Amino acid sequence: MKIIQRYNILILILLLVLSQSYYIQEGNNPTKIITNFTFGSNYYGRYAKEEDIFQTIITHKPDLWIWLGNAVYLNKPKFNYFNNIPESMDWDLIKILYQKVKDNKYYKKLAEKVPVIGTWGDEEYGVSHGNEKNSFKESYKQYYLDFLDTDILDQRRNYPNMGIYSTYSFGSGYKTVRFILLDLQYNRNKDMLGKEQWDWLETIFQKTKETYTFICISNQILSFDKFIVKNWYLESRKKLFDLIGKYKRNGVIFLSGGLGFAQILKTFCPLPKIGYNLYECTSSGLSHTNKFTSFLNNLYKNDYLIDGTNFDRFNFGQVKINWGQDNNINNSYVELEIYDKNDNSVSNVRVNYTELVYQGRENYYLDQNNIKNIRYMNIKNGTSCEIEIHHRIRNIKMIFKYYLTSLSQLPIAIITSVFIIILGEIITKGKIFIFLLILIGSFGIYCISYIIDIFNYNNFVRKIKS
Numbered sequence: 001m002k003i004i005q006r007y008n009i010l011i012l013i014l015l016l017v018l019s020q021s022y023y024i025q026e027g028n029n030p031t032k033i034i035t036n037f038t039f040g041s042n043y044y045g046r047y048a049k050e051e052d053i054f055q056t057i058i059t060h061k062p063d064l065w066i067w068l069g070n071a072v073y074l075n076k077p078k079f080n081y082f083n084n085i086p087e088s089m090d091w092d093l094i095k096i097l098y099q100k101v102k103d104n105k106y107y108k109k110l111a112e113k114v115p116v117i118g119t120w121g122d123e124e125y126g127v128s129h130g131n132e133k134n135s136f137k138e139s140y141k142q143y144y145l146d147f148l149d150t151d152i153l154d155q156r157r158n159y160p161n162m163g164i165y166s167t168y169s170f171g172s173g174y175k176t177v178r179f180i181l182l183d184l185q186y187n188r189n190k191d192m193l194g195k196e197q198w199d200w201l202e203t204i205f206q207k208t209k210e211t212y213t214f215i216c217i218s219n220q221i222l223s224f225d226k227f228i229v230k231n232w233y234l235e236s237r238k239k240l241f242d243l244i245g246k247y248k249r250n251g252v253i254f255l256s257g258g259l260g261f262a263q264i265l266k267t268f269c270p271l272p273k274i275g276y277n278l279y280e281c282t283s284s285g286l287s288h289t290n291k292f293t294s295f296l297n298n299l300y301k302n303d304y305l306i307d308g309t310n311f312d313r314f315n316f317g318q319v320k321i322n323w324g325q326d327n328n329i330n331n332s333y334v335e336l337e338i339y340d341k342n343d344n345s346v347s348n349v350r351v352n353y354t355e356l357v358y359q360g361r362e363n364y365y366l367d368q369n370n371i372k373n374i375r376y377m378n379i380k381n382g383t384s385c386e387i388e389i390h391h392r393i394r395n396i397k398m399i400f401k402y403y404l405t406s407l408s409q410l411p412i413a414i415i416t417s418v419f420i421i422i423l424g425e426i427i428t429k430g431k432i433f434i435f436l437l438i439l440i441g442s443f444g445i446y447c448i449s450y451i452i453d454i455f456n457y458n459n460f461v462r463k464i465k466s
Contacts, residue, residue, distance in 0.1 A: 027168035028169050030172040033323075034064060034170045034177045035320065036062050036318065036320050036321070037062045037318070037319055038064075038066070038316055039068055039255055039316065039319075040053075040068065040284070040286045041218065041283060041285060042069070042070045042260065042285025042288060042289070043071055044288050045071070045287075052286075052287060053286050053314055053341045054106035054110055055106045058106055058110045058113075062110075063170075064117070065114055065115070065116045066116075066179070066255065067119065067257075068121075068255060068283065068284075069124070069257045069258045070120075071101060071118065071120070072100075072101050072123065074094055074140075091143075098143060098146070111149075117166065117168055118148055118181065119166075119181040119218055121218040121257065121258050122185060122230075124144050129230065130185050132186065132189050137185075141156070141163075141186070144164060145164065162186075163186030163197060165180075165181060165201075171210075175323050176210040177211065177212045178208060178210040178213045180214070180216065181217075182217050183197060185218075191233065192232055192236035192237075201243065202243060205243060205249055211251050211332070212321065212353075212356075213249060213251055213253070215254050218257055219232060220258070220259055220265075220282050221240070222265045222280045223263075248275070250356055250358055251357075252278065252356065253280070253319075253356070254279070254280035255280070255282075255317065256281075257283060258284055259293070260284055260291075260294065261282075261291075262282055262310070262346075263302075263311075263347075264280070264282070264305075264309040265280040265282070266279050266306055268303070270359070275358035275359045276358060276359060277356075279349070279356075281349075284315070285315070286314065286315075286316060294312035306349055308347070311347060314340060318335075318338075318339060319335065330353060330354055331353075332352075334350070335351075336348070336350075336351065
């Protein structure tokens with residue numbers, strides 16, 4: 001009996017060694033053609049109601065579900081934004097919190113029918129704006145991999161100091177899709193990914209050539225000067241763009257979460273080396289949104305934002321892939337969509353495959369549609385496309401143009417405009433004491449919200465453990 005056990009152990013070790021090169025972060029399914037998949041982030045599973053957004057998601061019959069961060073909020077009250085120190089956690093409670101999401105009858109039905117993949121945000125990582133210094137990160141990682149029902153042989157389970165980044169490919173021939181899920185927490189220091197993850201990513205770009213590549217991340221990447229929202233480090237951001245350009249990777253689209261509201265972005269002129277416009281579809285959140293942050297961000301004109309696509313109520317993202325006809329990939333296109341909880345399509349942007357193919361600068365500026373985009377961005381010539389575009393403070397006219405895509409946005413347009421007028425009056429007339437009163441009042445509201453949420457959270461913990 002002991003000899004058999006030894007052999008079993010040796011076989012397991014051999015399987016782990018053999019799996020190292022491909023099993024961890026590599027899933028391949030050449031027989032499954034992806035035509036429709038859904039994604040989302042920011043889900044307060046512990047407060048989820050029976051009739052929640054997953055009831056809507058399953059009616060779309062997706063081929064795949066992707067978590068883009070904050071699938072569960074671990075052992076922290078909702079308003080505790082300043083908790084940046086890892087603590088010894090109640091591990092039994094963490095199991096319960098994850099299980100509550102998995103036990104949601106609609107999510108459970110979805111997970112039984114389609115593959116579920118994902119990357120984590122700082123909420124699952126246990127530390128707001130967490131980085132490599134989280135001393136409990138290995139334990140948090142195992143719980144998250146359990147949540148995704150990751151195989152016991154997965155290399156991420158068995159090798160310390162390795163994040164949860166992964167990649168999956170689907171389809172064959174020209175109907176191929178690759179998903180690359182990056183880990184922005186585990187090895188984050190002065191760099192977003194860490195050397196090992198960069199090397200791994202470059203290997204993926206070297207060895208694979210799928211038609212579409214969806215890079216899935218928990219923080220938005222295109223718009224990098226947002227107000228009170230987590231940003232990519234600029235050097236890491238540029239390094240990723242340069243890597244795409246280095247291997248002339250066609251068909252790249254970013255999917256992101258974590259904002260607290262939804263947006264669809266576009267560069268509107270090609271970044272250096274890439275040769276085509278990058279798109280990004282951000283979906284957040286599934287069970288709660290951050291209207292205040294959305295409001296503050298909308299005081300600025302985001303030059304990457306496609307007008308009419310900002311949405312700050314419950315939402316999920318969907319990508320439809322139309323593979324075209326006559327086996328001609330140039331007829332293919334994708335639809336980037338945002339849906340609300342009631343299954344209304346609130347944002348929809350069509351992207352033709354030909355828009356995602358590397359072009360030299362000369363060819364790019366021969367296309368009249370591209371020239372139209374450049375004029376839209378108030379860019380005077382091709383050279384200035386190499387200069388990053390930024391947010392600009394909105395004036396009253398811009399506010400109304402931005403919000404009045406529907407009458408339901410009229411109240412927020414008026415409130416935003418009044419806010420700008422008052423703020424301008426305070427600044428120009430030097431009434432700093434009024435500004436300080438506003439700050440004190442805002443902090444008071446935050447403190448009250450925090451106390452209420454601690455009370456609700458403690459009640460929840462008592463009930464769930466009783």
